[in-house]
Amino acid sequence: MTRVNIAFLLYLVLVHDGNYVDSMDKNSKKESCRKRVKQRYDEIPGLSDVDIKNRESNESYSFYKDGRVGIYYVRQGQSIRSVSQSETQIWRGTNESGNAKKVLVEGIGKSQKMVTIYLWTNETMKFYKQGKNKPWVEIKTYQERLLNDKFLQNKNDLGASGVTEQNVKDNDSDNSCKISYEREVIPKHEYPPEITVILEETDGEDDKDKYIVKYRRESDVYDFYFAREAKCVAIKCEGFRLWELEEDGNYPVTLSYRRGDNIVTIRYKYGFELYVKRLDKWMLHPYLSRIKREFSPYMKKTNIKARELNLKDKDE
Incomplete structure (x- = not known):
């Protein structure tokens, strides 16, 4: 073999080995980059994990407790990426769902628990645990939430699972929704005596000529409809x-009274407030009331101007 052929073969070997080494080096760099990204994501200071067994505030979130209800609020610049009970993971955020800003725990100290997760997208996710050694189950439908929300349940009517035979029969019936929402106007002497409506022009008296009441017999609900x-x-x-009027002109449009569940819902044009009875006391439910004050024309003009200035500065 001539010197030229030997040199050519050596050249091919060196080039081939060089390309192989380069490809190995690139692959190792990609793998190490992925590991660094994952490690950085797990160590981002703004992401925290909530264990509902831990009922103390820390640098990532604040914890408040009221009886058997506890709530975790994230601090400024923080987010909750997962919720667990000891070693059992209840929820973990994904790219689709995002992270959470608040976690509500109902049933502290009890085997039955409800966890509500409030996402930054203003959506909520509910998880329910029926008892000790039972799995956490996500409640996806509104009907399931009503049946399992211990905060609003009438304990005398519901069993341990939150479902009664009457519920099952109604759900299986094709006309259950139709029956539940059938309303009939009732005469004034049949209005619920528990509810008193005070109008501006009546000096504290209940003027029944300014509204009508419709009754849903199957669900024992009274719906009040106010005149314009x-x-x-x-x-x-x-x-x-x-309830008392706080914003001039923002009068209620309708009022619903669920006698069997001890729930009163007051609806406005720009939201609603929900009141429940707990331990013989009526109170505003802080997490089921939605007042969209940013869209209300009854806001102070100074606040509206401030918002407009902020938006203008951002656009510039």
Whole structure:
């Protein structure tokens, strides 16, 4: 073999080995890059994990407790990426769902628990545990939430699972929704005596000519419909002053009273407030009320101007 052929073969070997080494080096760099990205994601200071067994505040979130209800609020610049109970993972955020800003735990100290996760997208996810050694199950439908939400349940009517035979029969019936929402106008003497509506022009008296009441017999719900000229300034339930007008002109449009569940819902044009009875006391439910004040025309003009200035600065 001539010197030229030997040199050519050596050249091919060196080039081939060089390409192989380069490819190995590139692959190792990609793999190490992926590991660094994953490691950095796991160590991002703004992401925290919540264990509902831990009921203390830390640098990532604040914890507040009221009886058997606890709530975790993230601090500024922080987010919750997962929720667990000891070693059992209840929820973990994904690229699709994102992270959470608040976690509500109901049933502290009890075997039955409900966890509500509030995402930054203003969506909520609910998980329910029926008892000790039972799995955490996500509640996806509104009907399931009503049946399993211990905060709103009438314990005398519901069993341990939150479902009664009547619920099952109604759900299996094709006309259950139709029956539940059938309303009939009732005469004034059949209005629920627990509810007192105070109008602006009646000096604290209940003027029944300014509204009508429809009754849903199957669900024991009274729906109040106010006339356009009616200016409701206060509502009482069982003698307790439940609600008073705070914003001029933002009068209630409808009022629903669920007698069997002890729930009162006051609806406005721009949201609603939900009141429940707990331990013989009426209170505003802080997590099921939605008042969209940013869209309300009854906001102070200074606040609206401030928002407009902020938006203008951002656009520039």
